[in-house]
Amino acid sequence: MTEPITFPDGFVWGTATAAYQIEGAATEDGRGASIWDTFSHTPGAVRDGDTGDVACDHYHRYREDVGLMRELGIGAYRFSLAWPRLQPQGRGPLHPGGVGFYDRLLDELHAAGIRPWVTLYHWDLPQALEDAGGWPERDTALRFAEYAAAVHERFADRIPDWTTLNEPWCSAFLGYASGVHAPGRRDPAASLRAAHHLLLGHGLAVEAMRSTRPDLRYGITLNLYPTVAASADPADAEAARRVDGQSNRLFLDPLLAGRYPADVLADLEPIAGTAHIRDGDEKQIAVPLDVLGVNYYTRHVVRGGKPDEDFERDASWVLAPDVEKVRTGAPRTEMGWEIHPDGLYDTLVRVSRDYDAPPLFVTENGAAFADVVDADGRVRDQQRIDFLDGHFRAAARAIADGVDLRGYFVWSLMDNFEWAWGYARRFGLVHVDYATQQRTPKDSARWFAGVARANGITG
Numbered sequence: 001m002t003e004p005i006t007f008p009d010g011f012v013w014g015t016a017t018a019a020y021q022i023e024g025a026a027t028e029d030g031r032g033a034s035i036w037d038t039f040s041h042t043p044g045a046v047r048d049g050d051t052g053d054v055a056c057d058h059y060h061r062y063r064e065d066v067g068l069m070r071e072l073g074i075g076a077y078r079f080s081l082a083w084p085r086l087q088p089q090g091r092g093p094l095h096p097g098g099v100g101f102y103d104r105l106l107d108e109l110h111a112a113g114i115r116p117w118v119t120l121y122h123w124d125l126p127q128a129l130e131d132a133g134g135w136p137e138r139d140t141a142l143r144f145a146e147y148a149a150a151v152h153e154r155f156a157d158r159i160p161d162w163t164t165l166n167e168p169w170c171s172a173f174l175g176y177a178s179g180v181h182a183p184g185r186r187d188p189a190a191s192l193r194a195a196h197h198l199l200l201g202h203g204l205a206v207e208a209m210r211s212t213r214p215d216l217r218y219g220i221t222l223n224l225y226p227t228v229a230a231s232a233d234p235a236d237a238e239a240a241r242r243v244d245g246q247s248n249r250l251f252l253d254p255l256l257a258g259r260y261p262a263d264v265l266a267d268l269e270p271i272a273g274t275a276h277i278r279d280g281d282e283k284q285i286a287v288p289l290d291v292l293g294v295n296y297y298t299r300h301v302v303r304g305g306k307p308d309e310d311f312e313r314d315a316s317w318v319l320a321p322d323v324e325k326v327r328t329g330a331p332r333t334e335m336g337w338e339i340h341p342d343g344l345y346d347t348l349v350r351v352s353r354d355y356d357a358p359p360l361f362v363t364e365n366g367a368a369f370a371d372v373v374d375a376d377g378r379v380r381d382q383q384r385i386d387f388l389d390g391h392f393r394a395a396a397r398a399i400a401d402g403v404d405l406r407g408y409f410v411w412s413l414m415d416n417f418e419w420a421w422g423y424a425r426r427f428g429l430v431h432v433d434y435a436t437q438q439r440t441p442k443d444s445a446r447w448f449a450g451v452a453r454a455n456g457i458t459g
């Protein structure tokens with residue numbers, strides 16, 4: 001028996017997914033190609049050559065998937081709209097094929113009493129826009145704002161919560177620096193320009209959407225990492241400053257404080273210059289937010305100046321190229337990420353303390369484990385239950401200490417296409433057999449349903 005905890009009245013409990021990771025139907029009803037279609041079809045880019053062509057076939061099975069959420073009593077569903085379904089070439093009028101699909105999905109969610117929480121961009125840039133230069137080009141920010149305005153005009157009556165971007169850090173640095181994500185480019189200067197244009201696109205999009213419907217909520221979702229120096233050595237402190245600068249403050253400061261941090265600008269200037277940051281951009285990025293989404297998975301413990309012999313550079317850390325990630329002895333998920341629930345507490349408290357932050361939502365938290373379906377058909381994923389239990393408790397502590405946290409979305413509703421890992425990593429509350437598309441709620445799904453029902457952990 002563990003200590004019971006209760007969350008504030010009205011706390012939102014939900015699950016999250018993203019279009020490319022679940023929808024499949026990659027060429028149906030007029031959908032255009034995205035950078036993830038191109039990338040996943042590039043030999044060697046994704047483990048086992050997996051692609052999102054079929055994924056969870058959610059495009060055809062959305063009724064069943066919404067039904068699962070209804071049965072589990074889940075109150076909110078965070079999902080993303082596929083830009084290439086709605087604008088196959090990244091510009092112009094919305095395509096009726098994409099509009100029809102999201103209309104059907106929204107109908108189903110409304111009928112089930114599940115609140116839709118929409119992300120406009122979860123990494124599936126139309127390939128046509130990448131061909132024109134992608135996020136390193138300023139024009140992509142303008143295209144994104146136009147897309148956002150068009151989608152918002154069509155769906156504003158049905159969607160109360162609008163998130164512009166999911167994890168712009170990943171789009172910029174995994175996509176354009178280390179190249180482990182689409183579009184697979186390895187160009188540090190381009191990645192820094194991409195980060196800026198993603199933020200600019202966010203600011204332009206929020207302004208455009210709010211101008212017609214100021215009554216709805218607008219936000220962005222960031223993946224944040226508490227960053228800790230491995231020792232008191234000044235080289236480790238400098239490593240932590242650099243990693244924190246690139247991972248957290250490069251995004252939080254312009255969004256919430258209206259300017260890039262001076263030390264981060266000094267770090268990036270020799271790599272990318274600052275000419276791409278034009279007068280007025282910082283003001284545009286700092287458009288007021290109604291909510292901030294926080295995705296939390298792990299922390300970074302870092303060492304500088306004296307890498308181990310087998311030190312492997314992380315090419316995504318363009319502002320911290322000589323910094324080594326230290327492996328603590330703590331348990332890890334199957335992704336190799338340290339399990340550190342206190343890091344969620346630290347992140348939520350830090351954002352509230354250091355910034356003039358809007359209400360916070362945990363828009364993603366969850367874990368990959370090597371789940372198996374037992375002979376009796378059950379998936380006994382106690383590790384995931386323990387993981388979530390620890391993180392929910394950390395969130396409750398943050399609330400008790402004054403953080404205005406309003407909701408929590410578990411990543412993910414179901415197993416899905418885990419980007420460069422393909423289908424080899426399972427984050428779902430619901431198990432997916434990709435050969436048959438059979439869905440099986442794991443033990444964690446039933447446990448989470450109980451948490452959502454009780455608005456807390458009953459013990």
Ligand code: IFM
Nearest residue numbers: 018167295364411418427
């Ligand atoms: O699967 C991803 C998701 O698309 C974005 N946040 C992290 C998850 C797990 O890696």
